Amino acid sequence: MANLNIRNKQERTYQAIVVGSGASGGWAAKEFADLGVKTLLLERGRNVEHIKDYPTTNMLPYEFKHRGKLPQKVLDENPIVSKCYAFGEDSEHFFAKDAEQPYIQEKPFDWIKGYQVGGKSLLWARQVQRWSDYDFEGPARDGFAVDWPIRYKDIAPWYSHVEKFAGVSGNLDGLDTLPDGEFLPGYDLNIVEKHFAQKLKETYGGDRHMISARCAHIHEPRPEFTAQGRASCQNRNLCQRGCPFGGYFSSNSSTIPWALKSGNVTLRPDSVVHSVIYDEEKGKATGVRVIDAHTKEVEEFYADVIFINAAAINSNAILMNSTSARFPNGLGNDSGVLGKYFAFHNYRAQVNGSYEGFMEYTTSGGRPTSGYIPRFRNVKKQETDFLRGYAGGFSAYRGGGYVADARVGMDLKNSMLNKTPPDGPWRVGSHMMGETIPKESNYIALDKDKLDPYGLPTLKFNVSYDDNDEKMILDYQEQVSEMFEKAGFTDIRVNDDHRTPGLDIHEMGGVRMGKDPKTSMLNGNHQLHAVPNVYVTDGASMTSTSTQNPTLTYMAFAARAAHHAVSQSKKV
Amino acid sequence: MNRRIALRHLALISGGLALIPSCDFSSDDILAAYENLKVTASQKQLLGDISNIIIPAGELKGALELEVPDFILVMVNDCMTSDNQALFSTGLAAFPEFVKTISGKKYDKLSTKEKEDLIQTGIELKSEDTPEGEKDKAISYFLNTTKRLTMQGYMASEYIQTEIIPYSLIPGPYNGATLISETQKPRIDG
Secondary structure, X not given: OOOOOOOOHHHHEEEEEEEOOOHHHHHHHHHHHHOOOOEEEEOOOEOOOOOOOOOOOOOOHHHOOOOOOXXXXXXHHOOOHHHOOOOOXXXXXXXXXXHHOOOEEOOOOXXXXXXXOOHHHHOOOOEOOOOOHHHHOXXXXXXXXXXXXXXXXXXXXXXXXXXXXXXXXXXXXXEOOEOOOOOEOOOOOOHHHHHHHXXXXXXXXXXXXXXXXXXXXXXXXXXXXXXXXXXXXXXXOOHXXXXXXXXXXXXXXXXXXXXXXXXOXXXXXXXXXXXXXXXXXXOEEEEEEEEEOOOOOEEEEEEEEEEEOOOHHHHHHXXXXXXXXXXXXXXXXXXXXXXXXXXXXXXXXXXXXXXXXXOOEEEEOEOXXXXXXXXXXXXXXXXXXXXXXXXXXXXXXEOOEOOOOOOOOHHHHHHHHOOEOOOOOEEEEEEEEXXXXXXXXXXXXXXXXXXXXXXXXXXXXXXXXXXXXHHHHHXXXXXXXXXXXXXXXXXXXXXXXOOOOOOOOOOEOOOOXXXXXXXXXXXXXXXXXXXXXXXXXXXXXXXXXXXXXXXXXXXXXXXXXXXXXXXXXXXX | OOHHHHHHHHHHHOOOOOOOOOOOOOHHHHXXXXXXXXXXXXXXXXXXXXXXXXXXXXOOOOOOOOOHHHHHHHHHHHHOOXXXXXXXXXXXXXXXXXHHHHXXXXXXXXXXXXXXXXXXXXXXXXXXXXXXXXXXXXXXXXHHHHHHHHHHHHHOOHXXXXXXXXXXXOOOEOEEEEEHHHOOOOOOOO
């Protein structure tokens, strides 16, 4: 703890501090910027400036030394992050390597991290489905976790606020399970996907649907995107490299440059937050302790309001490491639930098949999204022997290509140079996105005896699937197989890839919201019950998980909470 | 306009400077591969010839002219487990004897047609669970790996992706009901 106060305290004092520059932290910073709040935006990783720091974005396949494949040495040194589908020769520089932050797996958990300005918003799958009250009311209706202190009406205007600025493409589907929003024109489903959607409607009396998934891509130019320096998505499907067009939403292309342009926000990369400083006399948080990622020196920064948006797991860790006489078990942890009721999404199961129709058709060009099956199980009432349900991804595609088993020589050469038209059937596939039930026994905690390379306590994970998840996998496989059969698909195969929790990269909870300070960490405004000038608005704040890809909800939470914080300061 | 220049322009229009680096192999990578895999001069020549049998020169360039053998060795050196590297090297070393056993001749005495037949035979070789089978397994692994990497190195080469079948980073808008009959391209004669 040397060199604490080299610089004048005033120089290190802001009105707000935001910890983390990913999707939710970027939104908090952007809202504070627009509201005229002097803000320090802290990021543990290096700076990544839009376009300038996307070294692979316009590389052609032959310009990659290993044509996209990662060297064996990288895979051997990184057994965890190597499991992530997006970790490749074109994107590895945007993933934190395993050695950066070792952790203890009391039960197996794959923790995928993006430590740079923009965080994982550079790498996300960009699927943005709204929650409905069927989701927010889940815990209260079904008797698990605690009741959410908010409902759809509280968050709906903030979904709209975020969608308009981020750019969300989708169709107005009119489904009560997946509310419509402020959409740019949606992307097309292909001929087989439309057929599937139609068959579901006919077969299930309007209870099951397959729609074009809403995605955070600009599908139509608008002045508000031009003002951010962003252009329309070019369907490159190279998003994990960073997009030179700003075609998809990331903090780097959108909220951060916007916030910096205002002059109200100071971005400080390479700043690993150690803990939140709690002042016993004032009864509130006064700042954060920061470890310089390079020099390892500790410095303090101060503000009236602290936003913790370090991504779910690290937001938990920061609060756990913020101990004081008043809060010996972690900041705001009077209830003892900090780190507990940790949950995720169950992505284990898939169903695949073939379709022999529309044989004269194929697809051409690219699109940044695919099909989505909103949750249909246990929506209006409990109807199965497991709680809650699952959404599904869906897509259909036509094979084709060269004949790899052609005889070596000119036969092989000509077969590669002249793609054969597709002659096999269409292939169809779905994957599950299941809600998991937050439980006290699924938790993360700190091991204060083992320190990481920054001298911070090591995280340990005790998170696993349960019987409810196993039943849900079987039901997904059974129901989707039946839906495939009704649509005339054949050669239907189900799979369970037994992936470890964490690989969904939808970790949630540990700092859950709730009405009662005895059983939750945050109130309905995302403030710590016991320390109201500290807000947590990322995945850590989730009371339950539902089935939707969660990032849109964190962004809306962050924007809503930033406005709340400013309204509170005006009251004083 | 050259496509890469066009792309650079697009990136500039969208609001910033896009770096378009070139990433050719440095001779260091190639030398490291030869050294680590202990490839002799004659083996290097043999690998070059095999790759050029797999994808020969014709109307268009062949694998050897595109330096595909260097690509193969760098991939084997960088992107394979040590077990698979050993299997590849064993297969490469055992190949001349395999040639003699099958054809009764030395490799460089064979005609192009005979070489093709021989490599095709090796690719399809089924190995049995015997000491001889172990050798067959290595031959088959070596030839299948060489074939796969030759195809990859050839198709994902600057020559093919700029001059023959230009690669586009921007595939155009999606059409989910494209008639296959309308996607037929003029035949390329290799």
